Each structure stands twice: as structure tokens, then as C-alpha cells.
Amino acid sequence: MTEPLPLAGLTVLDISSFIAGPAAATTLADFGADVIKIEPPGEGDPHRQNYKSPNYPRGDHQVNFPWQLEGRFKRSIALDLKNDSARAILERLLRRADVMIVNFPPPARERLRLRWEDIEPLHPRLVYCSLTGYGESGPDRDRPGLDITAYFGRSGILDAARYEGGPPGLSLPAQGDRATAMTLVAAILLGLRRRDQTGKGGWVGTSLYANGAWSNGTTVAGALVGAKLLPRQAPDKPRNALTNLYRTKDDRWLQLLVVRDDRLWGTLCTAIDRPDLATDPRFTDRDERKMRSLDLVQELMPVFASRTYAEWEGALSKTGIPFGVIGRVADVVEDEQARHAGIFADTTNPEVPRTVNNPIRLGFAMPRVSGIPPAVGENAEEILRETGYSDAEIAELRKSGALG
Amino acid sequence: MTESSLPLAGLRVLDISSFIAAPAAATVLGDWGADVIKIEGPDGDPNRTIMNDSANYPKGAVNYPWQMDSRNKRSLVLDLKKPEARAALDRLIAISDILICNFPPLVRTNLRLGYDDVKSVNPRLIYASLTGYGETGPDRDRPGFDATAYFARSGLLDAQRYEDGPPGVPGPAQGDRATAMALFSAILMALIHRMKTGEGSWVGTSLLGNGLWSCGVIAQAALVGAFLPHRPPPDRPRSALGNIYRTSDDRWLQLTIVREDKMWAPLCEAIGHPELIDDPRFAAIEERRKRAAELAAILSAAFARRDYEHWLHALASHSITFGVISRPQDIPDDVQAFHAGAIVETAIPDMPLTLANPIHVSFAKQRIAHPAPALGEHGDEVLHQAGLTAHEITELRASGAVR
Numbered sequence: 112m113t114e115p116l117p118l119a120g121l122t123v124l125d126i127s128s129f130i131a132g133p134a135a136a137t138t139l140a141d142f143g144a145d146v147i148k149i150e151p152p153g154e155g156d157p158h159r160q161n162y163k164s165p166n167y168p169r170g171d172h173q174v175n176f177p178w179q180l181e182g183r184f185k186r187s188i189a190l191d192l193k194n195d196s197a198r199a200i201l202e203r204l205l206r207r208a209d210v211m212i213v214n215f216p217p218p219a220r221e222r223l224r225l226r227w228e229d230i231e232p233l234h235p236r237l238v239y240c241s242l243t244g245y246g247e248s249g250p251d252r253d254r255p256g257l258d259i260t261a262y263f264g265r266s267g268i269l270d271a272a273r274y275e276g277g278p279p280g281l282s283l284p285a286q287g288d289r290a291t292a293m294t295l296v297a298a299i300l301l302g303l304r305r306r307d308q309t310g311k312g313g314w315v316g317t318s319l320y321a322n323g324a325w326s327n328g329t330t331v332a333g334a335l336v337g338a339k340l341l342p343r344q345a346p347d348k349p350r351n352a353l354t355n356l357y358r359t360k361d362d363r364w365l366q367l368l369v370v371r372d373d374r375l376w377g378t379l380c381t382a383i384d385r386p387d388l389a390t391d392p393r394f395t396d397r398d399e400r401k402m403r404s405l406d407l408v409q410e411l412m413p414v415f416a417s418r419t420y421a422e423w424e425g426a427l428s429k430t431g432i433p434f435g436v437i438g439r440v441a442d443v444v445e446d447e448q449a450r451h452a453g454i455f456a457d458t459t460n461p462e463v464p465r466t467v468n469n470p471i472r473l474g475f476a477m478p479r480v481s482g483i484p485p486a487v488g489e490n491a492e493e494i495l496r497e498t499g500y501s502d503a504e505i506a507e508l509r510k511s512g513a514l515g
Numbered sequence: 516m517t518e519s520s521l522p523l524a525g526l527r528v529l530d531i532s533s534f535i536a537a538p539a540a541a542t543v544l545g546d547w548g549a550d551v552i553k554i555e556g557p558d559g560d561p562n563r564t565i566m567n568d569s570a571n572y573p574k575g576a577v578n579y580p581w582q583m584d585s586r587n588k589r590s591l592v593l594d595l596k597k598p599e600a601r602a603a604l605d606r607l608i609a610i611s612d613i614l615i616c617n618f619p620p621l622v623r624t625n626l627r628l629g630y631d632d633v634k635s636v637n638p639r640l641i642y643a644s645l646t647g648y649g650e651t652g653p654d655r656d657r658p659g660f661d662a663t664a665y666f667a668r669s670g671l672l673d674a675q676r677y678e679d680g681p682p683g684v685p686g687p688a689q690g691d692r693a694t695a696m697a698l699f700s701a702i703l704m705a706l707i708h709r710m711k712t713g714e715g716s717w718v719g720t721s722l723l724g725n726g727l728w729s730c731g732v733i734a735q736a737a738l739v740g741a742f743l744p745h746r747p748p749p750d751r752p753r754s755a756l757g758n759i760y761r762t763s764d765d766r767w768l769q770l771t772i773v774r775e776d777k778m779w780a781p782l783c784e785a786i787g788h789p790e791l792i793d794d795p796r797f798a799a800i801e802e803r804r805k806r807a808a809e810l811a812a813i814l815s816a817a818f819a820r821r822d823y824e825h826w827l828h829a830l831a832s833h834s835i836t837f838g839v840i841s842r843p844q845d846i847p848d849d850v851q852a853f854h855a856g857a858i859v860e861t862a863i864p865d866m867p868l869t870l871a872n873p874i875h876v877s878f879a880k881q882r883i884a885h886p887a888p889a890l891g892e893h894g895d896e897v898l899h900q901a902g903l904t905a906h907e908i909t910e911l912r913a914s915g916a917v918r
Contacts, residue, residue, distance in 0.1 A: 134731075142704065160673045165753070170735055170741030180735050194693065227877070249854025260838040264769060267843035267849075272675070272684045278681055278749050278759055279767050279840050281675045284732040293728075298874045305522045307710055311776065318784055321873040322693075324846065325856040328870045329535075329687040330573060332583045334843040338575030343684045351570035354662075356682060357860035361914070364682050366667050371561075382561045401570065411785040416641055425852035431545075434881065435663030435683045440670030440737040443727065448668075451652025452721045454728075455738065465738045467731045470694075470724035471701040472650075474630070474642075475708055476718030 113487070116143025121303075122207055126148060126225070127184060127214040130288035131258070131319065132242045133181040135295035136212055141478035145464055147204065148182070148485070152189040152515020154486030156181075166284055175403060177285075179463040180482025188495070189488030189515025194221050196513035203498045205234050208307075210299055211344055213317045214242040216253055227314040234312070238302035241316030256319045262287025262348035267322025271330050275342040291322040293470070318401040352407035353400065356437070357415035364437035366414055366421055373397055382430045383414050410481050458482065489513045516819075518796050521548025521879050526706075528552065529607055530588065531628070532617040533560045535688045536661065536722065538584050539613050539695035540702065543872045544883040545587040551587040552607065556595065556916050559890040571687050573843075577866045578887075580688070585887030586869070591898070592891035592918040595626050600916035606901040608636045613702055626706040628832030630717040636713065637651050640832040641705040645698055665690030669726030674733055678745040680846040686838050696873070755803065755810035756782070759840070760818035767827055768818060769838035774802050781833040786817040858907070859883075891918050 121144040125136035128144055133148070133156070140146040150156045159182075162175045190197040190203075205211065213225055226356040227239045238367045241247065244256010245265075263269050263282040272280025296485045300314035306312055312448035324331050330340050341350070346364075349355040353376075369375050388410060394400045400407055415423065420436050427434050443449055444465075456468045468478055491514055495505050508514040530541035533819070538553070538560065545551040553560070563581050564570045566792075572580065587764050591607075593600040608614060616628055623629045630642045644650065647659010666685040668674045674685025701718035708716055719799055721850040727734045752758035756772040756779075772778045783791040797803045803810055818826065841849065847868065852858045859871040861884040871885050872883070894917055897906050911917040 117704050117711075123622060138700075140718055160654055165736075168597070168736035168742075168743040170736070170739040172739075174739045174741070175740045176735045176741060177732055180731050190647060191517070214770045237864055242674045245851050246855030246857075249851045252854070258769070260769075260851070264838040264840045265849075267846055268686060268689065269840050270767070270842045270910045271686045276679065277680075278677070278761075278767075281746055283671065283674050283676070283730050286671075286729050289731050290725075290729045290799060290800040293693070296878065297543075297696055297700040297703060300700060300875065301522050301876060302709065303705060304703065304710075307707075308522070311878070314698045314831075316580075316875050317873045318855045318857075320851065321855045321857040321871075321875075322696075324852060324855075325873040326689050326693045327582050327686050327843070329689075329841045330578045331846050331857075333573030334872055335847050335870075336575045336577045336578065336579045336866055338573035340571075340573045340686075340843055343571065346681050349570075364673075366663055368663055370565075370660075383757075404570075413673060432662060433663060434739050435528070435667040435754045437673050438668045438670045440730070440733050441742065443668070443670045443734065444667075444737045445761065448648050448652045448654040449723065449727065452646075452649025452724050452726045456647075456720075457732075463735070463739055467727060467734050467738070468724070470697045470720045470728045472719045472721075472724075473701065473704060473715075475705075492859075 117412040119143035120308070121145065121209045123205060123210040123212065124146065124208045125212050127212045128287045129214070130181060131159045131291040132212045133158065134289055134292035135183055135240070135299065136185065137183055138292060138296045138471070139299065140477065141469050142473070143479065145310065148185040148186045148187045149304060150187055150189050150487055152488065153190050155187070155189060160263035160407070164461070174462050176463055177457065178484050179466045179481065180459060181328055183481035185485055186490035187269065187488055188496055190493040191513055191515065194511065194513040196511050197507055198224070200495065200508065200513065202233055204207065205230065205237065208234070209303070209304055210236060210238045210240060212240045212242070216255060217247070218253055228312070236310065237312040238299055238304060238306060239314045239477065240302070240314065241314065242291070242295060242301050243316070243318045245320045246318045247316070256497060257284070258285060258287035258319055261319035262291065264322035265320050266408070268323055269326065269330060271340050273342065274345045285322055287319060289326045290326060291317065297312060300481065346474050347408060347412065349404055349408055351401055352404040352411055355408060357412060359415055359420045360417060361419040363420040365420060366435045366437060368435070372400060372432065376400070378430050379432055382426055382432060385410070385414060390490040458478065481504070521882065523729050524548035526550070526613060527611040528613045529554055529611050530615050532615050532645065534562050534565070534695040534712045534859070535584060535691035537615050537617040537698060539692055540643065540698035541696060542584055542586060543699045544613065544702065546872050547879065548882065549613070551885070552893070553585065553590045554604070555590060556875070556888060557591050557592055561894065563890070570867065576637035579866055580885045582863055582866050582884070583869050586884035588604065588884055588888055589893035589897055590888035590891055590893045593885055594916055594918065597914060597916040599911055601912050603628065603898060603901070603911055603916065606903060608640060609631050609635065610901055611640060613641045613643060615643045618837045619656050619658060620646070632716065637774055639709060639713070640715040641702060641709065642715070642717045643698055643702050644717065645694070646719065646721045648723050649721045661688060661690035661694070661722055661828065665694065666724035667727035669730060670733065671726055671730050672868065674730065674743060677748040680748065690722060690726055693729060694720060697725050697728070733785070750811060750815070751808040752811050753804070753897065754805060755807045755814055760813055760815055760821045761825055762818055763820060764822040767840045768823070769840055771836055771838055775803065778835060782835055785833040785835055786814065787847065788813070788817060827843065852907065902913050
């Protein structure tokens, strides 16, 4: 069943840092691409240090777990791109590459001669993939874009993600970066398809801001026609008691999502052992249930608080009533369904024995099994030899400081 | 740039999906030139009415979510429970490149719409499957929505809450739209595979898988036994200089001061409390962290005295970095949103602006959005293209298989 990986034979230069760009490169590598990570000498990609950040999860042992996500399968070469000899190496690497991923802010690209207009004359077949915080032009073009500011803050997600009167919502480390990585993958594949069709490369790209706005698209599209999102009411004051959160007896949160209550109202009343509600004149149709959602929630809160989540799962799961639990990450990693959905994968890295798969599933190929991600510059010599450098030249480059 | 030069021109897509994640992937295919035929049941895609059906949608005079998710599509109504309709669908499958399906697995079996069923009709077809929770396993048949599968089950909402507070709040379709990008990528991967091998294939993704990919840092951490404690609420932050503050006009500012040693004095100046600069209670990082709640109370009171506009200028003039927490209603006026290509013009008279998909390429422009189709609007024309005669179409209509 499994055929050669779809991206086998492609060479990708990952000249990006932190998360969105590198995670896109990881996804390409998962499906067979040879990814060469170009990092600054010394510390390398600053993302290598993120596991020590106070905003990142901590365990008993310090393991560089995020690097398994962003570093896996890559080969690393450390180049000081400000050094002219390093530039020559880069150009030789470029000529053999199919894809290049860049996330330097525009002024740095210009200084380093890494804009598409700098690269295109050298290699017109290249797919040049650009990630920015806020786009390629405009007043905030040069502003450093982080996922919390560009994806979540600026796009209106954090403001929309709050309860009435409460503080803005929270985002998790790299949450928007990782969603954006899927867009970069799509952009690159579109570029490759076009190259297959025409023989020409091209510029492709996206911004964190555009991805936040896309993800928040329903709300933003509403704003474009003057429709305003009403702030979400706290779970005891919902606008619709049938799409609401309920605390269970064991202090979990059950999320009820009966969108089609025109069809499911009776089923729900039966499933929660409140057949009386089905004939309660206050709640006979959708409009009344919505209008009296504060009454309805007062009926439903004690019901849901009377049983554990496991008991509710038993009572609701065969009924067709959409519901879920507010999952805890700790549970998810043991979730049998997550295994079925192909979400996690074993690795051959003893320190990080399991990792998170990219969400793309293919009937004709499985993502590769990952090992230990590279140290800074670990694969420099093999990469340079493949590119035609002699041992003497490599030694020279090391001496000059171009090669870390 | 003519339409035929779009990278997906010439591809035909059957969008047999409903609501948002899967139809949005079809929309993106259409943006890049594919001909998208939306196949709906007699009641239509419930996304046609979700703006009014869902209490959590902004209410507009224009049906903007439907317009956005269905731009440039053609609509055909088939009652797939009727054998004649199913046979007509096979005629369409035979002339199509991509089929997008998000029926729950049981429904697919009943309608003979699994990959094996359609592969025999068209082996070059790319079958793109979206599920809530995956194709197998105990929760395979559970209906999956973005609030439940992407946000709740993945642990995102639990992680996105303040200590002791209720779970986080997902925006309408927020996870669906992010998932559309993964489904679109999967389809492009299959197109590359087909170009190499001549063969079609199954590809897919799940809302749960995308939720976990998005919170991959905490998921990967949990896999090695590392966890993130819930964030303390803004009145008792870990650091008062990395905290959010409400302004007098009920906006929020996100302070993100990393270089405290350098920025402490300018901050005190900017908020009109120069006396704090040498206040021994807050002399250095260590003291400021230890007395974070006390300092947050002072800063809260200061920020609450003036409006958002004031703080934008006051902080910028002291070179103090902060995150903008935009309200959705600010975005239509944000020049940068146009520069980022996020907002584009449409050919829809009552909805002149919409969101572009976030992919940009130098060699083509996304198609401009035309009005979304009425239910069944293109039935005759689509069936005619599939080679059905006028007589056959009349028969199908008479039987109720086509509406």
C-alpha cells in the first residue's frame, strides 16, 4: 500500500527561525523532503532554547521537547550569512534546492540579499516561501510579528475569545504559528504544482496576521458587513442553553452542542431523564428555548451536576447528541481515539519517544518516523560535500568563521 | 492574469460536505481556479442558515458566512438516498478530480460514498475526507464540530483558561478554518502524487488532529510529562510587566516588556508615575516579581484612567512594546489587513469586502468572490456537463432525486 513518499527527492532550505516556518519545513520532511536547516553559528535557531521559557510547559526533567517538532528530520548547517564566503555557500546550496523558506523581517532580507528579487535571477525554478508577521507591505511590514501579537491579538481572536466583562482570551505557546504552518505547506505545494506545470518557480507566502484573520474569519467577515459578535456569556448565563458548558459532578466541563435542537430536543430530554421538559410549555420550540435560555440553564445545570462525566458519556454517546468534554492535555496523550486518528507517532529518540504528527493523512504514504533532531551545524560537512566542496575548502570556511 | 492561468484551473471538485472546515477547503480550491460543484441535500447545507441558527454568530443583514464559504461555487441538489440520484452522482464523479466528503462514516457506508465505492468509478479521483475524530476507533462515528473536536477534546480550551476560571472560548468556526488549510494541503499532496503516478488516492484530516497540531507545544510537552500551569488572572500575574490592562474605554493592552532593566523607567514615565522609578519596593526584577500583584494593582489603576488611543501614543513615544488586542470591528479599518491581503474586494453587491484565503503567490491572484449560489441553482447545467440528457434530467426531477 505504501508508495514512495510524495515529497521524496525535493530539497528544502529552511532559513527560518522559531516555529511557523520551521514547522512547515517539518511537515514537508515528514512526507519525504530533504530539509537543510541553515542556522546562525553558535546557538543556532533561538527556538532551540524555547523549552526553557517560563511560558513553556515544565516537567521533572528538562527535555528539549519542542525541538522534536521543529527540528525532526532536518540536517543542520551553521552559516554566518553576513560573511561573504557564507553567501557563496548559500548560493551553491540554493542552486540544488527546490524550496526555500524565509521568515526574516523585510529589512533583514534586504540586507542579506535574501528577497525573492535577489534570488530569482540565481534560481528561477525555486519556490521561495515567505512568512511575515503582517504582510509584505504596509505600515507594519517591518514590525516583528509573533503569534500572540500578530495572529491572536491583531486579528481580534483574543478579544472575541472572552466572557462578557472578563479579560481577553488566552492563546497557547505557538498555537497560531502551528496553524499557520499548514498554510505555508499549502502555499509551497501550490508553488510546486505550478512549477510542474510551467517549469517556473515563484514567490509564495503568508502572514501570521492573515492566518489569524482567516481562522477568525466568521467573526471578521461579520465585522466587514457591520455584524457584531456578542460577548460570550458565562456558562450560567448562556444565550442558548443547548450550546453551553456544564460542570459535572466530578468537576469536568461538558460541552453540549445541540445545534439541531429542532430534531434533537426530545432525544435530549429523554437522555437526561427529564422527559417532563419535552412537554414543558416554556420550551416547546426553538425560539422559546432560546428566549428562555436562562430558565432552561437553571433546569440543566443541576441535572449535569448530578452525574460524573463518564456517566454522561454513557448516557449521551449513542443518542446522536453532539457533546464533548473539555479535554485535558494530560488525558489526550493516552486517548485511544487520538491513536486511531494518527495524531501521535513513536520516534527513535529516547529522550522524546513520542511526538505529534502533522495533521495531514495520506492513503498512499505514512509520515516518516523521526529520530534525534540535529545539533547546530551537525550535518555541515556532509551537506557541503554533496554540494561539491572539498575537505580543504571546508576547513578554509571553518577558519573564516563563515561556517559555524 | 486570466483565470485559466490560475494554478488549479481545469480541476473539477465535488464538494459533498457541510458546515465549514471541508467546504472552506473547497472554497480555497475555487479561489485558485478549480470549478467547485456543491452537492447539497434537499434541505441545503445547514451552513446556509447558521448565522441565524447559532446564538454565537454575529448577526448581519447579509448572510456573510454563507457568502464567504460558498463563493464561486455552483449548487446541485441531489437526494442521495434515492438510487437515481446516486447514479447521477457517479456520472459526476466520473468527470471530477476531487471529491470532498465530511459525512460521518456510517452515512458514507449507507450512501456508498466511501473511498472504495468511488474509486471504482474513477480511479484518478482524489477523495478528501474530513472527520471529527478520525476514520477508525471508538469515537469514529461521533459527530465532530470545531468547538468539541478541535477545541475541547484536544485540551486547547482547558489550557486556555485563567486559574479557577471557566474554559476558554473558541470563536465561531475558528478551528474549522484552520483545519481547511490542512485539508487543502492534503489535496495538493494528492495532486502531486497523481501527477507522478497517474493514480488517485484517499487523503484526509480530522478536527481533533488539527486541534492537537495547533497546540502541539503543550501536546508534545505532555508526551514527555511536562505541563503548563493555568495562567493566573490579570490581577495577580506572574509578572506585572507581562500582563494585560484594561483602559478607560474598556479596551485591553498587552504589555510585553522583556528588557525590564532598560524599560522600567520609561514605563513609569509613560504611565505618569515617575516616583516609582526609585521606589525600593520595585527596585529590580526580583522585587517586581515578588510584588507582582501590588504592582499590577498600581498599573491597573493607571491604565484605567485614560483611553486606548491615549495609551497607544503614550507607550509608543516611550518606545514601550505592547501587543494590540484588536476588536473584530477594528479590523475592517486596519490598513495593514489590506496590505496583508487578508481583506479583499468582492463582486457581491451587498458584501463588497470579504476575507481572502491566507495563501499568496506571485504568479496568480485569487479569484474575486461572486455571490454564493441559491440552493440547486446550477442543477441543470451541472448535470448537462456530466453528459445527462434533458430527458434524463427531467426524469430525475420528476422522481425527486434532483430538486
